[in-house]
Amino acid sequence: GDSVTQMEGPVTLSEEAFLTINCTYTATGYPSLFWYVQYPGEGLQLLLKATKADDKGSNKGFEATYRKETTSFHLEKGSVQVSDSAVYFCALRGAAGNKLTFGGGTRVLVKP
Amino acid sequence: GAGVSQSPSNKVTEKGKDVELRCDPISGHTALYWYRQSLGQGLEFLIYFQGNSAPDKSGLPSDRFSAERTGGSVSTLTIQRTQQEDSAVYLCASSFQGAGNQPQHFGDGTRLSIL
Numbered sequence: 001g002d003s004v005t006q007m008e009g010p011v012t013l014s015e016e017a018f019l020t021i022n023c024t025y026t027a028t029g030y031p032s033l034f035w036y037v038q039y040p041g042e043g044l045q046l047l048l049k050a051t052k053a054d055d056k057g058s059n060k061g062f063e064a065t066y067r068k069e070t071t072s073f074h075l076e077k078g079s080v081q082v083s084d085s086a087v088y089f090c091a092l093r094g095a096a097g098n099k100l101t102f103g104g105g106t107r108v109l110v111k112p
Numbered sequence: 113g114a115g116v117s118q119s120p121s122n123k124v125t126e127k128g129k130d131v132e133l134r135c136d137p138i139s140g141h142t143a144l145y146w147y148r149q150s151l152g153q154g155l156e157f158l159i160y161f162q163g164n165s166a167p168d169k170s171g172l173p174s175d176r177f178s179a180e181r182t183g184g185s186v187s188t189l190t191i192q193r194t195q196q197e198d199s200a201v202y203l204c205a206s207s208f209q210g211a212g213n214q215p216q217h218f219g220d221g222t223r224l225s226i227l
Binding site for chain 2: 032034044045046049051089091093098099100101103104105
């Protein structure tokens, strides 16, 4: 079945540092890929998405590129802020299915 | 516009009791999903509704769990004879269609605690 693996946290960074969260997936066919973010005390929010190979999703300074050859969708941000402290979830939606399959989440803490 | 609305936001109940959780999706969204977020299991799919089609119940963990969606809008997730392992945050999401590239929009969840 489908699965998503993302790096375990917590990841602790200083403000303005570069952030990378690795995400790899296993799926049949051509899934759609998503990053969701959960800020403290809030619900899950869609951060960005990519629906086909080589697509780049971007939002709020975050980027992720759909790499079919490496089955990856790594999240990056060039300069993080304290307000980026949150839990980040990588997820896929299979071509034939409808449910989202999530990775385990990565907690990111940005210190001033 | 209004997002996905869930109620109650918190529910504490005794083991063995039945609970009902409510989800009001975004207007116009035909697809509705329930997920569960727990410490040990992460985010798990429970059930999916799309229009008038039969729901996909493949994620329900036991026959104590059931859900219905009336009139293609509001959904209720019912857990009978609750157990402590049912303690989790129950999340509802909706999307414009059931197609794979349509993003799912999540509510704030119901935090369920079983004593």
